[in-house]
Amino acid sequence: MKNRKWDFIPFSYYDRTSMERHLEKRAAQGWLLERMSNLGWYYKRTEPRRLHFTVTYYLRASQFDAGPTEEQREFHDFCLQSGWKLAASSGQMQVFYNEEADPVPIDTEPALELERIGKMMRRVLPFQFFLLVIGFWMGGSWLWSLTHSPIDLLSSAYNLATGAIWLMLFLWCAADLIRYFTWRHRAKKAAPLGEFVPTKGCHKLMLAMMAVTALALVYIFAADRKPGLRLTLVLMLAGYALMFLAVNGVKNFLKRQKASRSLNRGVTLTVDVVLAFVLMGGIMGGLLWGLRTGRISTMEELIEPSLSVEDLTGVEDDRYITRRQTDSTFLITRRSFHQDSSFDQRQAGENPVYLDYTIVDVHLPFLYNWCVEELLHDRDDWTAEMEDGEEVRLYTYMAADPEPWGAEQVWQRWWAVEDTPTGEWLLCWSGRIVELEPGFDLTQAQMTLAAEKLAP
């Protein structure tokens, strides 16, 4: 039978009520808290008992202290005098339990508790506001991309996954801050009446955020088929985990060595900063090395172009260079090809025709029109100022006859200023959209051939 138990519930730091209820529930199940750390709470087996728990904050304590100070011990003595035994402590947080049926609470003056939690939160709030702003910025950009350029966002496993994490971070920060300030407002009103207001944090939302983060990482692993990138991701995560363990290890080692608070804080923060730079440098260096040696690739070599200049013109030229890029998720797959002459050729004055096209495969039908709209308007912000100062759009798409392409819908791009057609097309089949931009005007036969090659 197990005699030790561990759990990790990311309670909001101020949420004493939820923590107390959780610990009381655990005690009723026969588990008594004996240690707290950044990795969770640890319990030992006892007789199932109905215990009262109090979570309070001793503001002069620090996570870098080798042990409780004399003053802190005096505080513990005060609590013990009224039957409150220390179960565990971590930094400023002190957890006591009491076996009496109706003990005198540790805090009997609500104004004092409000003041103490307020002081404690003054250290936490700037960090949480910082996360809120970052989450708003990144999550907001993600939402903006979702509505304005869904193909970019939904075709990249990395963009899709990380955006969701940022958005959840924003939601959690906003909800937790709202909960805290609501509690504070109510507690301020209740304190003069001698009443305590229970706290209510957002640990369930935090758990949801952690679940989304885990799912997002699993999804990147599953969806990203770029060679070497999975390994890179594993190494990055391992690096972060090692950094976390190393920093905690240094802090705990110095605690065991009875180092002073300031020494421990100084050394631990230095190790933290140095390791962060080493990790960043390692990631950047590793990526560059991987790309240079071909151990990491963007799948360019793995995708064959569906159509080439040679297919269309019948003229073979082995000096052509084809650049390829692909991104794929369960929502959208995007493959882009650009076939052009080499730099040397262009320098020598040779300008053979080029070919650009992007194939977008939409795997979920409800996204299809959304993607078409993005492509129809992707150059709306290309504008020019006319002589009379009026700003006009350079390009516009006009519906064209789909018959020669065998497509369901076709648009041709026009020079809006001169009202003349360009040789650029948007071809739509069921589930597939192709943006075709050849550097030459296609004949009817070339259109038919291109359609055969590009259709799904």
Add this chain to the structure above:
Amino acid sequence: MPRPKFQTLTEQMYYILLCLSRECCGMDIMERVPAMTGGRVRVGSGTLYNLLEQFAEAGMIRETRAEGRRRSYVLTEKGKEALSGEYRRICAQAWDYRAVFGEEEQP
């Protein structure tokens, strides 16, 4: 606008200061207050610890002795003034009550 600290005393503050009219160990106050009030007023250990600290910072009590972690305190002149101010306020309230309801109608 927030009131200046300790301008008025809560019941718990009042009885803690009252206990310290004679030198007394901080921890003993926890038992003295219920004894003094017939169990009507109880002071939590955290509240007592914080209030002793704040009273000392405000110069209302001073530390007299420290035996290990047991520290004793006694009321200062400033503390006495605060206590007597609170007593006068309570008396005034009692006076006002009697003025409204008369001596015979005791709650």
